[in-house]
Amino acid sequence: PAAELTEDQAAGLAADSHTRRTTLNELLFPGPTREFLEARETYGDISVLPTVDYLYGLRYGEEHEV
Numbered sequence: 798p799a800a801e802l803t804e805d806q807a808a809g810l811a812a813d814s815h816t817r818r819t820t821l822n823e824l825l826f827p828g829p830t831r832e833f834l835e836a837r838e839t840y841g842d843i844s845v846l847p848t849v850d851y852l853y854g855l856r857y858g859e860e861h862e863v
Contacts, residue, residue: 800824 802810802824809820822830837843843851845863855861 806820806824809816811817812820847861850861
């Protein structure tokens, strides 16, 4: 069965590509999207961290360029 969309969701699907992508993520993957947004709110944009620093953590006393 088809799900009913709210007015905000329908408007999001008809909007620009970024808004459409965000709306689709919320509709198709509500749990993971919520967790992602909470993590981004807590930790900020971690996509700028180098992979090694992200996977193995930052070392105390060393300078890390971001």
